[in-house]
Amino acid sequence: MALDPVDDERLCVFLIEKALSKLPTGKEKLLGIVDLRGFRTENADLKFLTFLFDVFYYYYPKRLDQVLFVDAPFVFKPIWQLAKPLLKSYASLVRFCSAETVRKEYFTEETLPPNFRD
Numbered sequence: 001m002a003l004d005p006v007d008d009e010r011l012c013v014f015l016i017e018k019a020l021s022k023l024p025t026g027k028e029k030l031l032g033i034v035d036l037r038g039f040r041t042e043n044a045d046l047k048f049l050t051f052l053f054d055v056f057y058y059y060y061p062k063r064l065d066q067v068l069f070v071d072a073p074f075v076f077k078p079i080w081q082l083a084k085p086l087l088k089s090y091a092s093l094v095r096f097c098s099a100e101t102v103r104k105e106y107f108t109e110e111t112l113p114p115n116f117r118d
Contacts, residue, residue, distance in 0.1 A: 009051055016060065029065035033102065035115065036072045044079050046086070053087045067094045070102055 019030055056064045067090070072080070084091045097105075103116055 005048065008048060012048075012052060013055060016055065020060070020063065029063055031065055031106065032067040033070060033106075034067060035070045035099075036076055037070065037099065039073055039076055041075050041079070046079070046083055049083055050086045053090045057088055057090060064090065064093060068102060068106070069094060069096045070099055072096055 016030070023030075069076070069080075087094075099116055103112060107113070107116070
């Protein structure tokens with residue numbers, strides 16, 4: 001069964017809205033985590049990545065605090081070089097880091113997602 005890019009985009013916007021609705025009072029920004037463990041070039045979708053950043057740029061300005069690219073493999077670097085100019089000022093929000101960094105700096109033991117546990 002082929003995936004429908006429009007459905008992916010709708011789901012993405014729904015999840016952004018859901019995440020924003022769950023922010024504690026006084027908090028207005030989201031942290032995006034892109035887990036690149038197991039990434040292969042055939043997984044790359046520059047069109048969707050551009051869509052995602054355009055959504056934040058045009059519809060949710062200043063709502064994205066940081067985007068973590070977790071454990072990006074070597075093959076991701078050329079893709080990043082292609083995508084970076086398309087992301088406008090949001091490219092500066094990207095941080096490359098390890099899963100260990102995510103565990104230590106962004107979560108407590110109680111809030112750590114299962115896929116980031118040892």
